[in-house]
Amino acid sequence: MTDIESFYEIVLFAFVAVAAAAPQNQPLVKILSQSFDQDDQGSYQYAYELDNRQRADEAGQSIPGPEPETGSIDVQGSYTFLADDGNTYSVSYRANEGGYQPEADFLPVAPSQIPEYAQLRQEHPELFWAETQ
Numbered sequence: 191m192t193d194i195e196s197f198y199e200i201v202l203f204a205f206v207a208v209a210a211a212a213p214q215n216q217p218l219v220k221i222l223s224q225s226f227d228q229d230d231q232g233s234y235q236y237a238y239e240l241d242n243r244q245r246a247d248e249a250g251q252s253i254p255g256p257e258p259e260t261g262s263i264d265v266q267g268s269y270t271f272l273a274d275d276g277n278t279y280s281v282s283y284r285a286n287e288g289g290y291q292p293e294a295d296f297l298p299v300a301p302s303q304i305p306e307y308a309q310l311r312q313e314h315p316e317l318f319w320a321e322t323q
Contacts, residue, residue, distance in 0.1 A: 219240050219241060219242050219244075220240065220241040221238065221239075221240060221241075222239045222240060222241055223237070223238065223239045224236075224237065224238040224239075225237050225238075231252045231254070232250075232252035232263070233249075233250060233251050233252045233263075234248075234249070234250050235247075235248065235249040235250070236248055242272060243270065243271070243272045243278055244269075244270060244271050244272065245269065245270050246267065246268065246269035246270070247267055247268055247269075248265060248266070248267030248268075249265070249266055249267065250263045250264070250265040251263065251264045251265075262286065262287055263285075263286070264284075264285075264286040265283075265284065265285040265286065266282075266283070266284050267282070267283055268280060268281060268282040268283065269281055279294065279296055280294060281293070281294040281297075282294070
């Protein structure tokens with residue numbers, strides 16, 4: 191293959207990539223409602239609803255730390271979306287120092303603690319020091 195043929199091949203692939211990246215003809219989504227509010231301490235709340243059955247709301251409460259510029263935020267919220275299967279799904283969640291904690295009927299449930307693990311925790315609490323900090 192000559193240099194000119196390689197050049198034409200690269201140009202052809204570039205045109206294919208540009209064509210594949212072209213905007214798809216998706217219907218425009220209209221915002222039915224939206225709100226946002228934030229106070230001087232960093233707490234906030236927002237909500238929005240779209241005409242495609244998507245909606246979300248969230249509130250974050252600022253929790254000051256012992257030093258300036260420290261602390262955390264306790265967040266609670268929910269969102270609803272229309273899935274590819276045509277069903278509408280909703281998720282409620284909380285996010286804080288304990289991590290992101292979603293709740294929804296369609297999410298898998300973690301198995302209960304196995305008895306051997308519970309017994310190990312009782313007999314050797316020193317192995318689980320990170321949980322008591």
